[in-house]
Amino acid sequence: MTAVDSCGIERTADDMGAALLDDLAAWMDRYIKTAQPGDLHTLVLWAVHTHLALALYTSPRLLLDSPVPGSGKTTVLDHLNRLCHKPMQAASLSSPSLLVRFLEHGPRTVLVDEADRTLNPKAEGVSELLAVLNSGYRRGASRPVLIPDREGGWATREMPTFGPVAMAGNAPDLPDDTRSRCIRVLLLPDTEGTVEDSDWELIEQGALDLHARIETWADYVREDVRTTRPEYPEGLKGRNRERWAPLLRVAYAAGGHWPGRCLELIDADLERQEMDREAGLQRTARHIVLLDHIRQVWTEGRPFMPTMELLALLKSTHPDYWKHHDYGELTRQGLARMLANHFNIRAVRETGGDRHRGYFYVDLEPAWNAFGMGGPTREA
Template identity: 30%
Template sequence: MQRFVAVPREGGGPPGLLARALQAAEETLGRFVVWPHEHAATVVCLWIAHTYVAKAVNASPRLLINSALPGSGKTVVLKLVTAMSKDGRMVAGTSPSALFRGLDAKADDPATLGIDEVDNLFKGDTSALVSLINAGWERDGIHQVSEVSSDGNWESREFRVFAPLALSGIDNGTIAGPLMSRSIAVTMMPISPEDADRIVPYRDRADKARIEEVRDHFRAWRAAMDEDWGHGYRSELLDLIDRYPKDLNLPGGHHGRSTQRWEVLIALADYVGGEWPSRVREAFEFYTEMENDFRVEDPGIELLRAIFHVFKFYGRDKVATKEIITAIRSYETIEFPGLDVTPWRDWDLTERRMSYILRPYGIRPKQMRVPYGGSSRNLRGYEYQDFLPVWGNFVPDLMSETATSAIGATA
């Protein structure tokens, strides 16, 4: 995005317009949605706002609307968020080829995509589509493909795939860690009869005017921003975006993706002022504490942790898939130390599901000879060395010198 020389200006202007847009969005969403906690509305409203200035941000966190059970209102939230966002449209049954061409065409001022049933993307060989979703969260996200040129030769072509994405799906252990690490998840809960009486059922046609009114508020803010930029005014929002993350006022010294997901939301909150700066930081603390204490929001990371302890228990560099599943699902925690808190014990882990979950990390099972049942057998399994770089990136706290050398010494 073009940068301008800072020019002083008087008056409130765009921040006031954004404040009204956020208020309208929160009130309208509250008419149709029962939030699982007070911070969900903060996250969702600020996320909608960021879609209108996506061309100015460094990264666009994926908004993941998930739940463990159907009938929790995920699709309704996704429809509302997509409809309120900039140039939002729902995408169903798309192919990677169609998606990355569409994103590249709007890369200079990205549109917003809503993808329902995202959990199905991890149940088959859709690695290209999953890679596309993951790569496009940062401004320089590129998807490279090989195509046949007009003269019949193969040539490499790059597509810009940066865009805000809102996704929804059932999270029963199939949503992969790379997506989760780029997402802020709003986990919906089943609606009680009392809550059902409090909200209004959402209908696309009947409520179209109400949603359009909210969108008009955001469009008015974006138009005011465009006018300022056209006259050479440098928005305070751009200063905040450029200054973060090094000047983020967040507790705990967080860094990496854990903070990068929140940068634009915090910048918007500080830009609009009022109660939003404190609200977004309270939401950040809530999510951070939940992730640190439970970590169950990311089943893929939990699986990586569990497999680390399986390798450590067996003390060899090759372990059969059957051995991994037996260890993880066993309730004999004394026999398998380190697995006493894994949520996978209560989740349905099969060989196929484990393969799907590990695939986005670049880890695949292999045929190998391993000691099994008192003899050496040719089975499908996993190699320790394939997990090393993934553990280092996603669960670095496990990768102490003592832990890694212990396995290598007995491999």
């Protein structure tokens, strides 16, 4: 497939894509300062993916983060507002229903500024708004909304929530389920004056020209992006794959050095996560910690352990977590509730013997295997 680019040169769709993304990267490099050079490539791939959202299964949330004000977050949103598909700047989202109505006729790119205030989970009504933003991460997601009917009452209609979202804020306190859907770009103040001011009176047309080129190229490759599945790196699984797969598919459609650049971004992100886990910076859900700690205290070879023995071992082995934690001391009921609610594992009576209530190894083993934890580590 060939087409004529903006310079009148006939190119293949791949050539057009690589040249387009290169030009986008050069444009952003003029006006945006990121903490890591590769973050500019993230911005490029994310902006382009908004034009192909309906050809993709997920749309990662873009988190524009910074430690202090004046780091260029609003500037980045201004550029995305001119480069992305049907952008909608939302300095303040008054209600989830309003957001859903904006998305009623197809995906729009929602740009949220001041996310540290607008999306503060402690503020009234924000938890429901975050639920819409989280659900709209996957294509086909919807939310019931009340609309007026002909009789003067109200009717329920399922309305779509799917669409790209970029959030900018100074270290916003987003909940874990929202952060897990985000690709983070860190912005720092440009104290050395290495980037130009975005004087929109002078540069508006240049941004609009780039937008038109993105739209044209997206139309050429839409079906290829929809059907092509690149080979994913080993270790890119679950939520990580959902976040990065859309950008990787755009990179492969563009060709040139862009697949390699995207793979470098993925490797860096996975390495960063591993370093955070080793340093204890990555929060793990309490029920997952419980499952792993049970594995650690379970005596190898034992088919059954009574609840009270298990509790005593957990508290003596990990007292800071199960005896003196802010949540309070772990009780028999708390242990049973977490295992039943999250893993469908329930305490039963031992057959024969003293008939204590407790847990069987065979009931815990599938959950340990599912999370790659392996077997017990405590020797008999």
